[in-house]
Amino acid sequence: xxxxxxxxxxxxxxxxxxxxxxxDLGVAQLLDKAGVPKGSFYHHFESKxxxxxxxxxxxxxxxxxxxxxxxxxSSAEPLAQIRRFFEMVSEGYKGDxxxxxxxxxxxxxxxxxxxxxxxxxEECFGVIARRFEKALRVAHARGQLRDGVEPRExxxxxxxxxxxxxxxxxxxxxxxxxxxMLDFYFAAVQPTKR
Amino acid sequence: xxxxxxxxxxxxxxxxxxxxxxxDLGVAQLLDKAGVPKGSFYHHFESKxxxxxxxxxxxxxxxxxxxxxxxxxSSAEPLAQIRRFFEMVSEGYKGDxxxxxxxxxxxxxxxxxxxxxxxxxEECFGVIARRFEKALRVAHARGQLRDGVEPRExxxxxxxxxxxxxxxxxxxxxxxxxxxMLDFYFAAVQPTKR
Numbered sequence: 001x002x003x004x005x006x007x008x009x010x011x012x013x014x015x016x017x018x019x020x021x022x023x024d025l026g027v028a029q030l031l032d033k034a035g036v037p038k039g040s041f042y043h044h045f046e047s048k049x050x051x052x053x054x055x056x057x058x059x060x061x062x063x064x065x066x067x068x069x070x071x072x073x074s075s076a077e078p079l080a081q082i083r084r085f086f087e088m089v090s091e092g093y094k095g096d097x098x099x100x101x102x103x104x105x106x107x108x109x110x111x112x113x114x115x116x117x118x119x120x121x122e123e124c125f126g127v128i129a130r131r132f133e134k135a136l137r138v139a140h141a142r143g144q145l146r147d148g149v150e151p152r153e154x155x156x157x158x159x160x161x162x163x164x165x166x167x168x169x170x171x172x173x174x175x176x177x178x179x180x181m182l183d184f185y186f187a188a189v190q191p192t193k194r
Numbered sequence: 195x196x197x198x199x200x201x202x203x204x205x206x207x208x209x210x211x212x213x214x215x216x217x218d219l220g221v222a223q224l225l226d227k228a229g230v231p232k233g234s235f236y237h238h239f240e241s242k243x244x245x246x247x248x249x250x251x252x253x254x255x256x257x258x259x260x261x262x263x264x265x266x267x268s269s270a271e272p273l274a275q276i277r278r279f280f281e282m283v284s285e286g287y288k289g290d291x292x293x294x295x296x297x298x299x300x301x302x303x304x305x306x307x308x309x310x311x312x313x314x315x316e317e318c319f320g321v322i323a324r325r326f327e328k329a330l331r332v333a334h335a336r337g338q339l340r341d342g343v344e345p346r347e348x349x350x351x352x353x354x355x356x357x358x359x360x361x362x363x364x365x366x367x368x369x370x371x372x373x374x375m376l377d378f379y380f381a382a383v384q385p386t387k388r
Contacts (some may be wrong), residue, residue, distance in 0.1 A: 021302075021303050023216075024307055034362070100302070104358075108215075111364055119271025164353075165355075167302055180309075180350070
């Protein structure tokens with residue numbers, strides 16, 4: 001079981017990382033904001049890097065929760081499940097004041113200098129893309145995708161285009177790039193209406 | 195006229211910012227790598243922030259060069275001009291070892307903590323998007339876009355989806371997300387072939 005102090009540090013750290021990024025967040029600042037005595041950080045985490053990687057794990061718990069909620073609704077068609085997932089994610093972004101996606105933020109900031117973060121973020125995108133791919137294969141089998149598209153590639157495209165929209169949403173503190181991207185994507189992948 | 199020392203610092207700084215990001219790049223490291231005496235940094239730049247913003251200006255000089263080369267070729271159709279622009283940008287990414295886009299990198303890292311960087315990066319994306327919009331309006335007038343699409347929105351989508359592909363390219367050190375995104379975008383915006 002995760003100690004409440006550790007959980008508290010990760011939850012607070014997650015929100016600070018989303019806003020400030022990694023380098024700008026000092027361990028002393030984190031402990032001060034958390035009201036946790038100095039010295040306890042290295043009781044719970046091997047290093048700041050270990051803390052950051054565990055904060056990504058916590059972020060992914062939220063992502064997995066949304067994936068399960070969206071794709072667990074077997075009454076919905078697969079493209080509607082995907083849309084539902086992103087609506088939940090968008091609601092989360094809104095709740096944060098549109099700061100974008102932690103994976104995109106830390107991926108950009110750290111992938112040039114930290115092989116561990118680079119690997120971690122790419123793995124997380126891979127996990128999310130594979131869940132989309134599964135739904136897109138069902139959509140494909142049901143004739144709900146345009147001819148000639150490839151579910152695996154479409155799944156990666158969805159992750160990537162979303163991340164770009166999330167960056168723009170962060171810059172503008174607005175949800176509109178997110179909805180625009182989804183409308184564009186779903187119009188592009190579905191068969192042309194006759 | 196820009197002094198050669200200043201230009202040298204900006205050029206070197208640009209390549210270091212692309213790899214390391216902003217926070218990880220120390221002024222002392224930059225001066226050391228540049229072989230420039232300590233103290234001369236603040237002769238050329240008001241602050242590290244001023245240096246970073248001017249590095250973005252230098253990056254944008256390259257972007258403007260590619261925009262002029264691509265859109266200055268009036269014998270090419272507008273969608274081919276856009277594609278040509280991104281092919282030049284992709285070549286640049288390849289030359290850097292696929293580190294992605296400086297605007298996306300600094301936008302993610304700094305827009306939560308620096309209003310100056312947030313404004314600067316959003317302005318740069320706006321400039322690029324408006325050039326795309328101009329070409330997309332020509333394409334629209336020539337019947338080269340799908341019915342019901344809106345050039346201004348399509349231009350922003352292009353910038354945003356590209357930035358997501360650039361992030362994934364950075365994570366994977368690969369050009370394939372870039373080409374995939376362009377193929378997807380151009381297939382989506384053009385009229386369906388009969």
